[in-house]
Amino acid sequence: MPVRNPASSSVGFRTLTSCAAAVIVLWGVRQLSSVIAPAFLALTLTIAVSPLRDRLKGWAAAFVPLTVILLVLCALGGAVVVAAARFAGLVPQYADQYRRLLSSAGRVLHDIGVDRSQIRKALSGVDPDRLVQAAQSLLSGLTGTVSAVLITVLVLYGMSLDAAVLQRATGALTTERPGLVTALRGFARDTCAYLMVCTVFGLIVALLDTAVLALLGVPLPLLWGLLSFITNYIPNVGFIIGLAPPAVLALLDSGVATMLWVIAAYCVLNFLIQSVVQPKYAGRSARLSTTVTMLSLLVWTWALGALGAVLAVPLSSFARAVLLDADPTTAWASPFVAGHDERSGEKPR
Template identity: 25%
Template sequence: MVPVETSRFERTLLAIALVFIIIIAVKMTSYIISLVLMSLIITLLTVPALVWLKKKGLSGTLSVAVITLAACLVIAAILYISVFSFQLLLHDMPQFQQEFSVRLAELRTILSTFGISIETDSIRSIDLKEIFSAGVAGVTTIAEGLMFLFFVAVTSFFMLLEAPRLTERFEARYGKDSQTVKQFGRMSGYIIDFIVVRTETNFIHGILFGGFLTVMGVHGALLWGLLTFLLGYIPYIGLIMAAVPAIFFAWLQFGIPGAVAVIVVVCILNLIVENPIFSYLTSRKYEIPALIVILSVIFWGWLLGIVGMLFAIPCTLICLLVLQLSDDLRWINDFLGVGHLFEEHTRKKDD
């Protein structure tokens, strides 16, 4: 406990030191924190389904079992599509290598008309198969990935099973109509709303982008659509990262016109899906300043790796909500320009 006689400056320094200690502790235990965080996000994502199944008359245990089975089937389908598409790309890599040499020759001819000369001998020696395999292996090994998913699945199962009981205990401890319970409900509802809407938006985006690439005939279209769905959780840069391999393979197959066509479609989908559709699906606009979003992605990515990047916005929202619940720290949200989010939500709840 901090002594009462300490000055405000000393308490501020102590709070800053505590934050740094927490950050260091999280960094040192990033694997466990990432596992728990991903399990928590999945639990929040499936809570609406749990409530719906219980309203249909299913017991809590049976509802959790149904959701777990459905989630396992979805994850299995994602893994199958990823592995199958990846194997097809590796099988056709010799063809891509030849197309790569042809496209480089075309590019050199085009640049020479503008008086630009490039050496393509060293570029031709690039082995696309080695780069592609190394890039995937650099993310994670198969054993580590499967082990991580197994622990996430087990943790999510028991979290979902325990969620209703935790709510009952929380209400019994503080009172069903207490301000603490209302604030907790506001926090969880806010995060669930964002995650569900973000998932729906990413699904639409991935289907449209993957469908266009399939019609166009780009190799690995299903894989790039799936990548769009997964990386869409990363603000701004996620969709760009997902589009890069699709643009590259479109260039290999169809030359510069193919790459330009994919770029145009990416821009159109970003304008349509990320604005009108996202705004239509969500009950509010999550207008967070771009600087805060970018810094959040950088910070959580450094702290927790790829999981932190994927769930940077939910993590940031949780931190902002905690600040909003404190009368002494609420000014930080106003200073960052996000206080209006909670004010709008409060008005809607009151109405």
């Protein structure tokens, strides 16, 4: 009669318990997403300006980084509101082109053998007026972010005042909890590096996209350049999200040829930079493998919505620091998350 190994049974039970706990925690995070998402955004921004805070003393260490963050948020928010207002005023002009495009699509489908009744049934659910309604409701939808902005600013203010105290408290734990302190400091360092990489590549992509769209005559090139910059923080699939609106607008404004040029330009510029070059630097700076990064995008988008997609990598880096790196009994799993063995010095390929 085979003898059961108690150790393997214990490992299996712990794995099953950990998975169940993760599901429960993620469900709770989703229920509290309206608070957790802006709070973690505030934490990420506070960490992003930590190199500036380290160079300052006294009250300046608290208020100068906070002022920098608020100025950047105000600039981005103002640009988004102005661009969205222009977009909402522009889209209704293309309602007739949208109807003609649907009619042309119906004729093409009929020519290749699709029954007219099936075409009418398929197009009956595509109401051209919805395009106009969506544009008109865009600005009103922005008001729904006011609560998230307020939470972010309030938490930012508190974290800026407490940053120096928390830094000293963390240093005092070095003797008692060296693993936790090392993990948290690694998370802060990785987050700063990741945000720096994404910001630099995002600016490059935004400038190139804006220039190409302006040359092609696509309306609102600055808006789509701003969208490219923001979606650059969404790993791997960000350029697809940034491509769809200017491609559709190019189709409505100038026709199929311009749309194809926009798609080609985005595929060459954005795919090459965002999906080939940048992940090698972003993944290495965040110490997350490509597979983990993709899964992070799916999980955190489900749990926290659009903001979860932007914060997917910092969120997973934080989870790795707390759940794996801080505990010697689980540190063995870190190479599987990072995609390489850091202890051996092997770099990700």
